[in-house]
Amino acid sequence: MEQAIVACSTPQGRGAISVVRISGKEVKSIIYGLFSLKFDHGTSKVAETSLSEGFNEKCLISCFEGPASYTGEDVAEISCHGNPLIVRALIQKCIKLGAKNANPGEFTQRAFLNNKIDLAQSEAVIDLINASSGAAMVAASKSVSGNFGKNVDKILEKLRKVRILVESSIDFSDQDTNIDFMQINSLFNDFRCLLGDFDARIEEGIRIMSEHRVVVAGPPNVGKSSIMNILSGEEASIVTEIKGTTRDPIYKKIQIKDLQVDIYDTAGINEETRDEIEKLGIDKSRSLIEGADLILEVVDSENKDFSLKKDENILKVFNKSDISDPPKGFSGVVVSALEKRNIGALEEKIYELLSGDGTNALFSARERHRNLVKKAFLEIDSCPDPIDMKNVDIAAEHLKLADIFLGDIKSPMSADDFLGEIFSTFCIGK
Amino acid sequence: MKADVIVIGGGHAGCEAAAAAARIGVKTILVTHKFETIGQMSCNPAIGGVGKSHLVKEIDAADGIMARCADRAAIHLKVLNSSKGQAVRATRAQADRELYKKYVQKELKNLDNLEIVEGEVTDFDIQNNQIGSVTVGEGKILKAQKVILTTGTFLNGKLFTGMDNNEGGRVGDNSSKKLAAKLRSIDFSVGRLKTGTPPRIHKESINWEILEEQKGDVPRPTISFLSDQSIHPEQVSCFITRTNEKTHEIIIGDLDRSPMFSGKIEGVGPRYCPSIEDKIFRFKDKKSHQIFIEPEGLNSDLIYPNGISTSLPKDCQEKFVRSIEGFESAQITQYGYAVEYDFFDPRELHETLETRKIKNLYFAGQINGTTGYEEAAAQGLVAGANAALSFLGKDPWTPGREESYLGVLIDDLVTLGTKEPYRMFTSRSEHRLILREDNADQRITEKAYKAGLVSEGRYKIFSEKINKIIKEKGKLAKLFLRPEDEKIYSALKIKEPKSATSFLDLLKRPELDFYDLARAFSIEIPENDIVFDIETNQRYSGYIKRQMDEIEKMKKNRNAHIPSNFDYSSVKGLSAEITQKLSKVEPKTLAQAWRIPGITPAAISALMVCLKRNEKETADKNARGSIREP
DSSP states (O other), X not given: OOOOEEEEXXXXXXXXXXXXXXXXXXXXXXXXXXXXXXXXXTOEEEEEEEEETTEEEEEEEEEEXXXXXXXXXXXXXXXXXXXHHHHHHHHHHHHHTTOEEOOTTHHHHHHHHTTSSOHHHHHHHHHHHHOOSHHHHHHHHHHHTTHHHHHHHHHHHHHHHHHHHHHHHHHTTTSSOOOOHHHXXXXXXXXXXXXXXXXXXXXHHHHHHSOEEEEEEOSTTSSHHHHHHHHHTSOOSOOOSSTTOOOSOEEEEEEETTEEEEEEEOOOOOTTOOOHHHHHHHHHHHHHHHTOSEEEEEEOXXXXXXXXXXXXXXXXXXXXXXXXXXXXXXXXXEOBTTTTBTHHHHHHHHHHHHHTTGGGOSSOOOHHHHHHHHHHHHHHHHSOSSOOTTTHHHHHHHHHXXXXXXXXXXXXXXXXXXXXXXXXXXXXXX | OEEEEEEEOOSHHHHHHHHHHHHHTOOEEEEESOGGGTTOOOSOSEEEOTTHHHHHHHHHHTTOSHHHHHHHHEEEEEEETTTSOGGGOEEEEEEOHHHHHHHHHHHHHTOTTEEEEESOEEEEEXXXXXXEEEEETTTEEEEEEEEEEOOTTOBTOEEEETTEEEEOSBTTBOOBHHHHHHHHHTTOOEEEEEEEEOOEEEGGGSOGGGSEEEOOOSSOOOSSTTOOGGGOOOOOOEEEEEOXXXXXXXXXXXXXXXXXXXXXXXXXXXXXXXXHHHHHHHOTTOOOOEEEEEEOOTTOSEEEEETOOOOOOHHHHHHHHHTSTTOTTOOEEEOOEEEEEEEEOGGGBOTTSBXXXXXXXXXXXXXXXXXXXXXXXXHHHHHHHHHHHHHTTOOOOOOOTTTOHHHHHHHHHHHHOOSSOBOOOGGGOSOTTTSOSTTHHHHHHHHHHHTTOSOHHHHHHHHHHHHHHHHHHHHHHTXXXXXXXXXXXXXXXXXXXXXXXXXXXXXXXXXXXXXXXXXHHTOOOOOHHHHHHHHHXXXXXXXXXXXXXXXXXXXXXXXXXXXXXXXXXXXXXXXXXXXXXXXXXXXXXXHHHHTSTTOOHHHHHHHHHHHHXXXXXXXXXXXXXXXXXX
């Protein structure tokens, strides 16, 4: 076990309670030093510690003895009153008793180094903390508990079944192994189907974890900045009567129900402008529009024919309903930023369009995972099909590379481990 | 007496080590118990096989002796995987034990710089962690600059048959106890391994009529690049039989009398070469196991039943052997036994196979935890060459894993160590399509020649072959199939080409082979090895290019150098266990560190960050130059 680390595990600031977590070899002695308490695995006890002259803090102490703990080391979680001064004093006392301040992510890192979780799981812990929607949270927590890892294992198991036969047919051809190429090909097809399925699920897992980016766009002076300000609840953008006031895009994080949304206010699209700076701003608007999950295309009665000419991810908003009516058959949301009219309906619509059907995601995933799966796919696509005697050496190369790529998601497997799998499958050895 | 290099042990590692040092031109002494056991094949009478033949061809490409001797002793030859792609073909020879030994001894006798001393090495003189001399027998001292230890299974060897056990390294030969005690007193990490042999059966007692015969290949392959078929002795067949349910019943009934199952043997055996009792125990569903009946030699009365190695008691061996088809009245002339022996953790070796702890002392062969003649010989070659080169003050010769199975073997050993007897398989290599049998000379000979291992004669033959390939390839690149050459493409049964396509490019098509093309184009057909080389390289060209790219990447990775004496405890985020592992192996590069078992991706990234930071700090310091801080 390593030297104990200590950190406050709850957000900084005041609250009902804060939790200070310690992990490492001195945890038992620290708990005894603080509370004169015996460290008992799996128990939660209430005890007092003196933090300054005449000030005793009553805490709840939960003990987890390694390796049956989050980090694999001895861990204690101390719940105290949620005052930063108390938290600081408690941490100082732990340090005096032998702990050191934890680096960001160090608890998870220790869990990883002690083989409590794999790489994919430790990524999921971070995803869980950063999840920006309810559905994302559910998906990430499924990954933390190993759902994603289990799916990877299932696929690797299938692939290795094929590889065991393929490699054995090469290295143990003089043995009594009776490798059947029909069987190789049927296992290979099973694997390919499973990988295709997995790829689709990863897409879903990534989509659900991605940040939601909403871009407010449209012609100049239709009230884009006013809408932005209302949605974000503050004066983020400067609003004037002058066309082209907003040049650089302005960005704000907002919360709609359980969804976190990054909202961008952009320069109005004005094809006729000669102003070089405004032109640059418009270019930026266009590139933001390209990357958006949802575009609020804002128009008013003077610009009712304006269109970004996009079919996807678009929500039409008609502004200034206080002074004019939308054209007949207008399909979007009609608001008045000035009078804050119908803003609730706008938020509702944004939420509906962004949250989609994400609740079906089986796990959370990352770009890194998708890239590895894509690479594995490429190998499988270039693998000879069907695999036969003549091409088995080439097939073996593609399958090996696919194994390396998929293995990298969690942790790669060595040639020797792989041989071990062959030996446990076949009785090899004359 | 004194020598530049002393080799202890006359097995396959010792012979190749002594021959390599002598070829490089340093004064070499080989010390062995008995001259007549030099080059003895203690286990099965075969050389080669998938993975192993690749090693033998590489040894041959460095002008080693194993392949030449195997060819002269080969009484049955086969190309394994012959119906599969060129890249995975492998040669295997059944060898006449007596002939093999005879030719090895002859090779060694013919070497100018080599002297052979009979006797048991009983002691070393080690001062300041450096070896100075070895003692033979009761007090004969041999002074040496470099010592190579190749003691095989003789260190604390113990033989088991049933519950009886005797000391010994091989039936009829004593184990080296004094040496073992001396080595255990030095602070090497010692482990125990075991291996086994089957009972030997008298030829005349076998009912050959009912057994399945396996003939050797025609035409016969050769193992050495320089051999031709004319040097092969008379050829014989192998035969096949199988165990049956009765056999299994007998063995299961006596399992408690097996030293392995009763816990008497502590050593770990190889996973791929288990004893028959182990096979039956582990694969209960399998009703029958194949036995390959190998001839021991042209003039031998014995056969070697490959597949039933055992340490069961003698009466049980009799019973189960006679339950097998063809063996009903088998006469066992020597019972099967298991050998348990000491080995040293190879992670305590440099890539040259010099020990880290004692300077000028080298280990090769089973002492490093490997099994197999070929694996032993390969290490002998590398240790012998490097001991000699180091004595001469020259650069070491350490073939890399991207260019050879020699490199795979040594890199695996010194980086990963081993828990069981290590055997070569092609799946251990990342570059199987490049590391082929047929191009071992192109991968090895040039560098080995520069190291002084290869004779002028062989080098000349090699260079001529290369020139022929280059010339032939040049010719074929300019030989085109044009849309108007209807006669040619209709003879090849292919469609009219859209544009002119060269002979070389046509070879990339799997349905066309060199000989058909040559006939269609009416050109002269070059020698077989030239044809094979050109055809194989064209067929795999896409893959070879890709693996080459990978090798380049790997080299870059390898260049992420870890300084020697690097303090792993200074790396933030490494667990104590991982720090210990890294400190033990002292990987030279990040790539090497990555392959150490138990090293996690997180540990590698932590290490990488630390190395980058150190590098930057050094660069910053250098950039500040000589300006002194106040």
